[in-house]
Amino acid sequence: MQLESLIKRLADGAWHRVENADDCGTELAGVGLELEIQSDRCRLPYPIDVLSATAIASALPAEVQLDVAAVVDSTNTRLLRRPPPPAGTTRALLAEFQYGGRGRCGRAWVSPYGSGICLSLAQLLEPAPREPGRLSLVIGVAALRALRQLGLDGAGLKWPNDLVYAGAKLGGVLLEAAPAGAALHVVAGIGINLRLPEEAARRIAADGGIAATDLNAIDPGYCMRRNELAAALINHAVAALAEYRRAGFALFREEWNDADVLKGCEVKVSGAETVAGVAGGIDAAGALMVRAGNTTHHVVSGDVRVRSV
Numbered sequence: 170m171q172l173e174s175l176i177k178r179l180a181d182g183a184w185h186r187v188e189n190a191d192d193c194g195t196e197l198a199g200v201g202l203e204l205e206i207q208s209d210r211c212r213l214p215y216p217i218d219v220l221s222a223t224a225i226a227s228a229l230p231a232e233v234q235l236d237v238a239a240v241v242d243s244t245n246t247r248l249l250r251r252p253p254p255p256a257g258t259t260r261a262l263l264a265e266f267q268y269g270g271r272g273r274c275g276r277a278w279v280s281p282y283g284s285g286i287c288l289s290l291a292q293l294l295e296p297a298p299r300e301p302g303r304l305s306l307v308i309g310v311a312a313l314r315a316l317r318q319l320g321l322d323g324a325g326l327k328w329p330n331d332l333v334y335a336g337a338k339l340g341g342v343l344l345e346a347a348p349a350g351a352a353l354h355v356v357a358g359i360g361i362n363l364r365l366p367e368e369a370a371r372r373i374a375a376d377g378g379i380a381a382t383d384l385n386a387i388d389p390g391y392c393m394r395r396n397e398l399a400a401a402l403i404n405h406a407v408a409a410l411a412e413y414r415r416a417g418f419a420l421f422r423e424e425w426n427d428a429d430v431l432k433g434c435e436v437k438v439s440g441a442e443t444v445a446g447v448a449g450g451i452d453a454a455g456a457l458m459v460r461a462g463n464t465t466h467h468v469v470s471g472d473v474r475v476r477s478v
C-alpha cells in the first residue's frame with residue numbers, strides 16, 4: 170500500500186488488519202514512525218491528525234495558494250526551486266514529512282511523519298526590503314501569535330529564531346531569500362514540534378542546540394488541532410509580512426522584546442566573533458544587544474548559549 174494511504178488508514182490509532190504488516194513497519198520506520206504489530210494487525214502508537222488541504226485552504230484568503238505534500242526533501246528547498254509567486258500573493262507548502270528538513274547553521278530539522286508542522290511560505294517582495302534580516306524575527310512574532318490564537322500562552326522567543334517553552338525548543342524559523350531583479354524572493358520556513366517521538370528528541374539533542382519540547386507535552390489536545398495550527402500559522406505569517414511592509418519594524422521589535430526569553434541572561438554568542446555579556450533584547454535592526462562592561466555589542470548573527478539565568 171502507498172505510504173500516504175497506509176498512514177491515512179492507520180491515522181485513528183486503532184488496530185487494523187494489513188497485508189505484510191512487517192513491510193509496513195519497515196516503511197513507516199523510514200519516515201520516523203513506529204508501528205505496533207500483532208501478527209497481521211498493526212496500529213500507530215498514537216492517532217495522527219492528517220493534514221487536510223481542503224480544511225486548511227477554507228481558512229485562508231484567496232491570495233494564498235496552498236499545496237500539501239506527503240513527503241518532500243524540504244519545503245523551503247522546494248519553494249526556493251520554483252519561481253516566486255506573483256507580488257501580492259503567497260505560495261504556502263506544508264509537508265507531512267521532510268527527508269532533508271533543514272534548520273539554522275546547517276543543522277537538520279527532524280520531524281517524523283505527521284508529528285509536527287513543516288511549513289514554508291514564499292513571497293515576492295517588491296521592492297526588496299532594506300533589512301531582510303528582520304523578516305525572520307517578524308515571522309517568529311507571527312508564529313507566536315498563531316500559538317496564542319490556539320490558546321498557548323507562555324511561549325517565548327530566543328534570538329534569532331527559536332520558539333521556546335519552559336526553556337526548551339518548540340519550533341524554529343528558517344528564512345531564506347534570493348534576489349529577483351529589484352525584488353526579493355523570500356521563503357520563510359516554520360517548524361513546530363507537535364509530538365516528537367523519543368528517538369527524534371534524542372537525535373535533536375545529539376545535534377546540539379537546546380533541548381526540544383513539543384505541544385503534546387504542554388497539552389495533548391493540540392495534537393488533534395494540526396490543521397487549525399497550520400492555518401493559523403499561514404494567516405498570521407501573511408498578515409505579519411503585510412504589516413511589516415506597511416508599518417515597519419517598530420511594533421514587531423516591541424512585541425519580540427516582550428517575548429524575549431534571553432533578556433537579562435548572561436549569554437555567550439558564537440558567530441563571526443564570540444561575544445559574552447548580558448542579553449538586552451533586539452535593536453531597531455533586529456540585532457541582539459549584548460552588554461559587556463560599558464560596551465553594548467549589536468550581534469547580527471550567531472548561536473546563543475545561556476551561561477546563567
Ligand code: BTN
Pocket residue numbers: 242243244245246267269270271272273274276278286287288289330331340341342343358359360361
Ligand atoms: C531552526 O530552528 O533551526 C529552524 C527550523 C526550521 C524548520 C522548518 S520546517 C519547514 C521548513 N523546511 C525546512 O527544511 N526547514 C523549515
